[in-house]
Amino acid sequence: DARVTQTPRHKVTExxxxxxxRCQPILGHNTVFWYRQxxxxxxxxxxxFRNRAPLDDSGMPKDRFSAEMPDATLATLKIQxxxxxxxxxxxxxxxxxxxxxxxxxxxxxxxxxxxx
Amino acid sequence: GQNIDQPTEMxxxxxxxxxxxxxxxxxxxxxxxxxxxxxGEAPTFLSYNVLxxxxxxxxxxxxxxxxxxxxxxxxxxxxxxxxxSYLCAVRTADRRSGNTPLVFGKGTRLSVIA
Numbered sequence: 465d466a467r468v469t470q471t472p473r474h475k476v477t478e479x480x481x482x483x484x485x486r487c488q489p490i491l492g493h494n495t496v497f498w499y500r501q502x503x504x505x506x507x508x509x510x511x512x513f514r515n516r517a518p519l520d521d522s523g524m525p526k527d528r529f530s531a532e533m534p535d536a537t538l539a540t541l542k543i544q545x546x547x548x549x550x551x552x553x554x555x556x557x558x559x560x561x562x563x564x565x566x567x568x569x570x571x572x573x574x575x576x577x578x579x580x
Numbered sequence: 581g582q583n584i585d586q587p588t589e590m591x592x593x594x595x596x597x598x599x600x601x602x603x604x605x606x607x608x609x610x611x612x613x614x615x616x617x618x619x620g621e622a623p624t625f626l627s628y629n630v631l632x633x634x635x636x637x638x639x640x641x642x643x644x645x646x647x648x649x650x651x652x653x654x655x656x657x658x659x660x661x662x663x664x665s666y667l668c669a670v671r672t673a674d675r676r677s678g679n680t681p682l683v684f685g686k687g688t689r690l691s692v693i694a
Contacts, residue, residue: 495679506686507623507667520681555622561678568613569679571622 466490468572470556476578482544485575488537489558496539497557497569498531507555513539514561546579553577582606584685586668591691592658600653600688602668611671613682614642614653618664626666627653655690663692 469488477483489496498510511521516533524531528547533539543550553576557569583605592598604612611630615623629635629644629651641654653666669682 497681499684507669507684509681509683512681514678559679567679568625568628569682571624573622 468556468558468570470554470572470575472575473573474576476580477546478580479547480545481579482542483546483550483577483579485541485554485556485577487539487541487556487558487572489539489556490570491537493558493560493570494536495559495561495569496533497559498539498541499555499557499571501553501555501574502551510541510554546577548579551578582670582672582683584668584670584683586666586685586688588686589689589691591693592655594658594660594692594694596658597654597656598658598690600655600666600668600690602651602653602685604649604651604668604670604685606670606672606683608672609646609670610680612642612644612651613669613671614640614651615667615669615684616664617667617687623667658692660692660694663690665689 471486495514497512499507500510501507510523511531512519513533530542553574555574556572559569560567586602613628614626616626617623627642629642632644634643639656644651665687667687668685671682
């Protein structure tokens with residue numbers, strides 16, 4: 465049963481600390497998305513990659529967030545320094561990217577981040 | 581800008597039918613998705629529409645009218661396990677082909693009561 469995995473599942477940290485979230489996409493999926501979910505804003509795109517190359521990171525605060533794909537089986541999202549307003553659930557999703565374009569996205573279980 | 585509207589909450593009775601509406605105004609359109617999200621869990625894919633009309637999949641159906649910027653998700657024979665949030669999402673047109681980001685509505689929290 466192929467699925468997206470994310471670690472850690474929960475993270476509590478203090479303001480100013482670095483936070484690193486990891487995602488393993490489904491094997492064979494070449495597109496990876498990072499979304500953030502809050503009660504106020506809902507699900508919002510932070511960044512996405514295709515074949516490990518970043519295609520869009522306009523949703524990320526560039527001064528503190530960074531996203532990378534060191535290899536095809538690992539995507540990382542880092543926040544440095546973290547702030548209380550970063551508290552949210554961070555979802556990684558992966559999907560195939562050929563045609564037709566109805567390819568959907570499969571979400572991981574999320575990382576629940578609380579910054580005190 | 582991108583705007584996707586859906587009701588915040590709905591309540592329905594076990595065994596009944598419920599319709600969750602979604603209207604959208606986006607800079608482009610390349611398909612509409614419905615996802616189900618149980619509390620504390622990840623969104624899971626329910627349906628996809630890109631052409632006008634109704635798509636049926638078991639107890640769930642989804643309808644799209646592109647000219648009206650409107651979709652609905654129809655759930656029949658409601659069960660207690662259908663209590664969840666339902667997210668409407670649009671894939672906006674993009675020059676690049678393939679799997680591109682979705683713009684999500686804030687979700688409709690459905691409560692199924694006995």
